[in-house]
Amino acid sequence: MPSSCWFSNVRSAVAPGDWDRLRKMTYRRPGYRCEACGAPRDPDARRWLEAHERWSYPRETSSGRMIQKLTRLVALCTPCHQATHFGHAQIQGREQSALEHLCHVNGWTRQQAWEHVEAAFAKWQRRSEYVWELDMSMLTSVGVTITPHPRPGSARPTPRPHSTS
Numbered sequence: 001m002p003s004s005c006w007f008s009n010v011r012s013a014v015a016p017g018d019w020d021r022l023r024k025m026t027y028r029r030p031g032y033r034c035e036a037c038g039a040p041r042d043p044d045a046r047r048w049l050e051a052h053e054r055w056s057y058p059r060e061t062s063s064g065r066m067i068q069k070l071t072r073l074v075a076l077c078t079p080c081h082q083a084t085h086f087g088h089a090q091i092q093g094r095e096q097s098a099l100e101h102l103c104h105v106n107g108w109t110r111q112q113a114w115e116h117v118e119a120a121f122a123k124w125q126r127r128s129e130y131v132w133e134l135d136m137s138m139l140t141s142v143g144v145t146i147t148p149h150p151r152p153g154s155a156r157p158t159p160r161p162h163s164t165s
């Protein structure tokens, strides 16, 4: 998610009961297995299932509006989720295990895994140069109320005015 997006995550933006319903639906759909590596939840291995938000970044060519659209909640096991949020894994000192997991799941060499991570960071940096409008219609269309909270420690950027007509 671009750093210029002031929204932090779905979990903090919906009622606890709605979040519980959404994440249970997310785990049930792939048969309670990780959608990236296929592993089931295993408390002994400290591996859980977690709901990961997948976004798309369509650009409305007519208005030039930059839209960040929630497209899906994906069930990921703890190691896959950590590898997906590589920057966060680095901050937590889990860089090596995240990298090893990427190699293991994708059959990559360490070099290939690093190239993947670097390409993802470059994409993130480009996206962070823009202010995005959130589209959470995937959730609001099924009756979930969204109350976005700013990310901790980040100021909300000044919204750019846009025509709603």
Ligand SMILES: [Zn+2]
Residues within 6 Å of the ligand: 034, 035, 036, 037, 038, 039, 076, 077, 078, 079, 080, 081
């Ligand atoms: Zn996994």
